[in-house]
Amino acid sequence: MAARTLLRQGAGYGVVGALQLLLDWGLFVxxxxxxxxxxxSNLVGRVAGALVGFWLNGVVTFSSEGGSRLGWARLARFLLSWAAMSVLGTAVVALLDQHAGLHWAWVAKPAVDVVLAFLGFVVSRYWIYR
Structure with a gap:
């Protein structure tokens, strides 16, 4: 049962994450x-993606039989996590822009966001939407 839940949540998180990534990256570019x-540009894209992601993950990915997993406490935990990952991701993208150029920042941003998404899944599952 636990493995089945983990797989369902992982798949849902992946679909929601793909939507977030497209929105975030599209706005950034x-x-x-x-x-x-x-x-x-990176922060505007991340905010747009975050708004969609928090809602969809709370309503779909980490929902329970009792309904969605939204609310002020979860939003506060989400915002703390999102802020930390945004600082890290934005620093990497800005460094790439400075040292390799804007086009490399465009290319690398999805990879940076995928790495952060793996961390985000663990944080979401065990802390934000618990």
Whole structure:
């Protein structure tokens, strides 16, 4: 039963994460290509993805028989986790932009976000949506 729940949650988290990644990356590329600062562009994309992700993961991925797993306490835990991962991800993307150029930051951002997503799943499962 526990393995089945873990697989269901992992699959749901992957689908929601893919939607978040597309939204986040699309906004990042569109804004930075139009001349916006890399850090600002990355944060705008991450905020948009976070809003979609918190809601979908609470309603679908980590929901229980009792309903969704949203609420103020979970939102506070989510925001703390999101802020830490955003600082880390934004630092990596900004460093890539500075040292390798904007196009490499565009290419690498999805990989950075996938690495952060693995950490995010563990944090979500055992802390945010518990």
């Amino acid at each position: 569109a804004l930075s290509a139009s001349g916006a600062n890399t850090i600002v």
